[in-house]
Amino acid sequence: MFHRLTSLWKIEYKIETKEPFITQAVSEEVKRLVEDKIDREIPKTSLDAVPLLIEGRAVITGNAAKGVFRHVISAQLTEAGHRVCVQDVKIERGEAPPEGRKRQCDPGEPCFVCKWFGTASRQGALHFSFLKSVKSVDEGILVEEPFPMVALRDDTRAVARRAFLLVAPVRAGVEFRGWIKGENLEHEIIGAIKEVQDMSREGFLQFGAFKTRGMGAVEMEILRVCEFQTVPFELKNEYEGRELEAFLRDAQEKYHRFLRSK
Numbered sequence: 001m002f003h004r005l006t007s008l009w010k011i012e013y014k015i016e017t018k019e020p021f022i023t024q025a026v027s028e029e030v031k032r033l034v035e036d037k038i039d040r041e042i043p044k045t046s047l048d049a050v051p052l053l054i055e056g057r058a059v060i061t062g063n064a065a066k067g068v069f070r071h072v073i074s075a076q077l078t079e080a081g082h083r084v085c086v087q088d089v090k091i092e093r094g095e096a097p098p099e100g101r102k103r104q105c106d107p108g109e110p111c112f113v114c115k116w117f118g119t120a121s122r123q124g125a126l127h128f129s130f131l132k133s134v135k136s137v138d139e140g141i142l143v144e145e146p147f148p149m150v151a152l153r154d155d156t157r158a159v160a161r162r163a164f165l166l167v168a169p170v171r172a173g174v175e176f177r178g179w180i181k182g183e184n185l186e187h188e189i190i191g192a193i194k195e196v197q198d199m200s201r202e203g204f205l206q207f208g209a210f211k212t213r214g215m216g217a218v219e220m221e222i223l224r225v226c227e228f229q230t231v232p233f234e235l236k237n238e239y240e241g242r243e244l245e246a247f248l249r250d251a252q253e254k255y256h257r258f259l260r261s262k
């Protein structure tokens with residue numbers, strides 16, 4: 001949708017796990033690697049769920065990070081009375097979108113969420129990097145002992161067929177770092193990201209699997225925001241520390257004004 005590139009943004013942030021955290025099931029290879037690292041007699045032949053590991057670091061994919069931000073911001077806007085769409089992939093064929101939501105936007109007329117996060121057919125203005133654990137798996141980022149969980153189907157709450165799962169999550173207190181890149185960002189969307197940071201301080205931001213069973217809460221902190229001009233490409237503003245606080249407070253006020261505009 002942007003025919004002109006007036007500014008480029010980089011928002012560096014970290015998250016710290018507040019609870020054990022696990023990404024969705026991965027390959028057998030990674031499972032065996034985690035089994036070796038944990039190096040314990042386990043009461044089951046193999047682990048069912050382990051974190052996604054790349055080059056020895058636990059990772060959250062950019063897509064997963066983006067999905068969580070999109071979900072939180074969409075839910076808040078809906079509550080504020082803004083008409084936000086639901087992506088077609090999220091609803092069963094032939095079903096209506098949930099109350100307060102509209103069908104997937106026409107690419108020419110994006111809602112606030114599609115404008116920044118994109119649609120199936122059009123890239124958004126925000127790009128999320130992988131979040132990588134600062135420490136490696138050799139530095140003790142996993143729980144010491146895997147633990148069993150009863151698997152419930154999230155839709156029906158019924159006990160799933162393979163009811164007993166042995167999981168080896170990332171432990172609480174592990175730091176991940178990554179960044180969000182943006183094109184032509186407005187203060188409202190930066191304020192929305194700050195809003196997610198505030199929610200995370202109270203435990204309302206969750207990543208990964210088993211969220212309904214006490215896993216996945218993370219605390220997020222924006223560390224630095226850089227704004228670049230594009231002609232010529234050059235750093236225009238860099239916000240850190242006190243300046244970052246003031247910049248984010250102002251952006252959040254603008255987002256709040258937008259929220260209340262309905």
Ligand SMILES: [Zn+2]
Nearest residue numbers: 085105111114
């Ligand atoms: Zn939309």
